[in-house]
Amino acid sequence: MSSATKALTLLSYFSTSRPEIGLSQMCRIAGRDKATTYRHLQALETAGFVEQIPATKQYRLGPALLQLAQVREATVPRKDGAKAALAALADATGETAHATLLSGNVLYGLCDCESPHHSTRAVIDMNVFPLHATASGLCSLAFGPEELLRTAVTNLEAFTENTATTEAELETLVEDVRLTGFGRGDKSFATETQGLAVPVFDHTGHFAGAVAVASVASRFTAELECSIKSELIIAAREITRNWGGTIPDAIEALWTASLNNPTEMESTS
């Protein structure tokens, strides 16, 4: 791991739920030496990727990110194209909706949207989505590039007791996604959440990412699932259109079949 990579990974520890991190705290989180961490934070600071709050000496994400994100959006304005569809999806289902973006072998969270409909809701606070344990990740494995599966099996971390931890388990899950057209995360990432995802495609015609709904497991019923699936399809079409792609006919057919005989499809898993 290059030292540049090490420095950059520090950034991923910032999140909306933990926006400010002190030096010692960062050392503990990253599991690295204080001097090293300090130098890395300094490097990040000179580049404007973090800034130090003078009062508390804590670090937080810096303004240079706004710059670069702006350039990225101006060049590849995918986030804009997803926002409206996600809002509609969250509103229609009453659950948290989010979109993910595959870049290389990594699935990044792009944008998420909570619904105010319930007081309890799933909160998306991730930068990178594990491929083997989330509905979006399984979608990527099912419809993304084939080599993705090879990288996924190298890290089958068990997030819950439902996480697939063997290559065989994972392959059955992926096969199920290929049959139904829906990625399912049945408490496989967090014990309280139930995820459903569908793939989206970009102008190259390839798999580009996924759009998903994370529901609270305790209120997840067959009716809700059916409703979420319908809305997911609408959102996937919308986002795919915005990104200049089209849903492959094969997948549209899967969705139709899957919605018409849900029980038969579920029995295949």
Added chain:
Amino acid sequence: MSSATKALTLLSYFSTSRPEIGLSQMCRIAGRDKATTYRHLQALETAGFVEQIPATKQYRLGPALLQLAQVREATVPRKDGAKAALAALADATGETAHATLLSGNVLYGLCDCESPHHSTRAVIDMNVFPLHATASGLCSLAFGPEELLRTAVTNLEAFTENTATTEAELETLVEDVRLTGFGRGDKSFATETQGLAVPVFDHTGHFAGAVAVASVASRFTAELECSIKSELIIAAREITRNWGGTIPDAIEALWTASLNNPTEMESTS
């Protein structure tokens, strides 16, 4: 310069006008070795800060930036607070408006807004604003931390023949800003543009950045200048309020005086 810093600086070469950069091109721009640049780009890629377009092998900014910028915005939503005011400013003046943010010793562009009023207009395409050559930069030197001037004089690059290139020249310019409350960039950064800027303040009560209007030199008249100044003051008050700060009374007084006897003030420069 740490290798992390070196890798991070590569990111700053991306801009809306140059969103995709190949390996060799990046080497030339950065003036560094090919192998080194390649490794740096790889590190950036694994961190999601750049991604490689499979078709052309060129690199462009990656999706991880969107993540982090989102967190930054959620934590310190300054851009949102400036957007509306900038739009109003651009609309009222018919010129390009922008806001800058001081972090450490560097003045970053935060957000800009072009007015559709004229067919020719100033285009803001900078990540970092030179302190000695822009209206916003002079504002920072005049009202920001004192040590800023020391770092500014270490790089007095001449962008045009009007750029201040000696410490003495720069100090007269800064002194003028301190007397009038307005930063002026009289074709000091580009030969065709005329900038006017005022400082904005954040919740700490310190100088936080500047809001500015960049006009096309050929249509810059005394009337336009007066109009821009009035609108700038309105925008500065608005943005400062949004950032939780207040305009120091001393600066409000400068503006009032400067607007009442513009000729007398100009004679001091």
Added chain:
DNA sequence: TACTGCGGTTCGCATATTGAACCGTCGTTG
């Protein structure tokens, strides 16, 4: 006063980083 945890610094060692040189491939051109 002694103790703890904090941000920040020092310094010798060893490892990760460096860049000249090299490779295979592509599109161009005489």
Added chain:
DNA sequence: CAACGACGGTTCAATATGCGAACCGCAGTA
């Protein structure tokens, strides 16, 4: 078509660079 140059990517010896244990001063506190 073969020679050419530009490109992305790789190798390897040399050494610059990053590393971390130990240390410093400070602030809170018991």
